[in-house]
Amino acid sequence: MNDQDKIEKVTVNVGIVDLGQMDLLVDQAFYSNRTDFIRTAIRNQLEAHRKDIQDxxxxxxxxxxxxxxxxxxxxxxxxxxxxxxxxxxxxxxxxxxxxxxxxxxxxxxxxxxxxxxxxxxxxxxxxxxxxxx
Structure with a gap:
């Protein structure tokens, strides 16, 4: 299985204020781009709920x-x-x-x-x- 087979595209509607804050963090080099921000946020949430998922x-x-x-x-x-x-x-x-x-x-x-x-x-x-x- 190649890397493309492991990826699913998801479309998310984001409020303009949230999007602006994301762009600010990208501009300030906290994240390389919006995708990096979103992937990091997802990983952090999955980690926060690890026990719930495991149960x-x-x-x-x-x-x-x-x-x-x-x-x-x-x-x-x-x-x-x-x-x-x-x-x-x-x-x-x-x-x-x-x-x-x-x-x-x-x-x-x-x-x-x-x-x-x-x-x-x-x-x-x-x-x-x-x-x-």
Whole structure:
């Protein structure tokens, strides 16, 4: 993916006083241009709300049927610092390549009605998670 694929153009209506203040800051070399000002403002706001965003990132999955997690799935969650909540009626499968630490790092809560297919160690961790949740 090139840099252009990572950018989305957004149009924003800005009041004339705000625009004038932005231009003043650009003129005084606080920012190189309006775009620099806007990008900096966005980054600052995202940083200010980091915890709110992270809390929301805890995803809730609801399913009926068979749900399978393998090492790749859970490592992607770990890399994005995301913990999931699993709500499932049916069969929950953790592949043989999934270890205990990976489950602890990526699963926040499990509410499950049905069959769990996993290694003995992973099943023990699942019981802990269900008890804590």
């Amino acid at each position: 929301y990132v805890t995803r809730k999955i609801t399913a009926v049927g068979v749900v399978i997690y393998d090492r790749h799935d859970l490592e992607m969650l770990r890399e994005s610092k995301t913990k999931i909540e699993i709500r499932l009626i049916g069969q929950l499968v953790f592949a043989k390549d999934v270890d205990v630490e990976l489950v602890r790092d990526t699963v926040k809560h499990i509410q499950h009605f049905g069959v769990i297919k996993a290694s003995k160690e992973v099943k023990e961790v699942i019981k802990e998670i269900q008890t804590l949740g």
